[in-house]
Amino acid sequence: MSDDAVEPAIRRVGADDGAGDDTPPVADLTGPERKLHPDVRYVWALGALVSALVVGVVAAVAGFLLLDNPVVPGVGVFALFLVVGLVLVVFRYRVWRYEVREDSLFLExxxxxxxxxxxxxxxxxxxxxxxxxxxxxLGLASVVVYTAGSRGADVTIPGVALDRADDLQARLKQLAIVAEGEDAV
Known part of the structure; x- marks a missing residue:
């Protein structure tokens, strides 16, 4: 699915559309399945680099204490962790997707x-x-959705372009309001 797919516009609550109902239709708020912004890979790659540096320094200190040679273990472990981390960034990006459905937010x-x-x-x-x-x-943001629940009751969508993140926040807010109204007795 293309990252450039057109999303339906949000009709603002209270907009004068002649219908008399201030709540936008759910179909106007849902959208196609989305991938993350490609620049999120830079954020994740920096995380992999920092992790590899930390582990490499620990390996260098251990190499100095145990082998009297910190360079070989430090550089070797750093390189190994960096390569594995960068490969994981590629696969992580390929898999990550989200979709604003009619009744729920879906993440994979x-x-x-x-x-x-x-x-x-x-x-x-x-x-x-x-x-x-x-x-x-990088012009990115993370959208954090807090849910009613007891264990880990939040989900995060990382690497969303800022304008899309603001739009997603508004959409989810409106969909939660609509769902709350439908669930009320």
């Missing part, structure tokens, strides 16, 4: 273990858009 991710998460809109408590320093530099 995972390299070794595929995880499919379905978040019914009625369970959504609130939605945040967060941006770390590297994400800000």
């Amino acid at each position: 991710r995972g390299v070794f273990t595929r995880v499919r998460t379905v978040v019914p809109y009625v369970r959504i408590q609130h939605v945040d858009v967060s941006r770390g320093p590297l994400e800000r530099g």
Whole structure:
């Protein structure tokens, strides 16, 4: 699926459309399956680099203490962890996808273990858009969806373009409002 697919526009609550109903139709808020922005790979690659550096330094210290030669173990372990980390970045990006469906938010991710998460809109408590320093530099954001639940009751969609993240936050908010109204007795 192309990252450039056209999303339906959000009709703002309270917009004068002559219908008298302030709630946008669910079909206007849903959209096609989406992949993450390609630049998220840079964020993940930097994480792999930092992890490889930390493990490489630990291996160098161990090499110095045990072998009197910190260079070979340090560089070898660093290179191994960096290569594995970068390969995982490629596979992680290929698998990650999300979809705003009529009744739920669907996420699929995972390299070794595929995880499919379905978040019914009625369970959504609130939605945040967060941006770390590297994400800000790349024009990306993470959308964090907090749900009603007891264990790990939130899901994060990383690597979303900032304008799309703001749009997704507004969509999920509206869909949660619609779902809450439908669920009310």
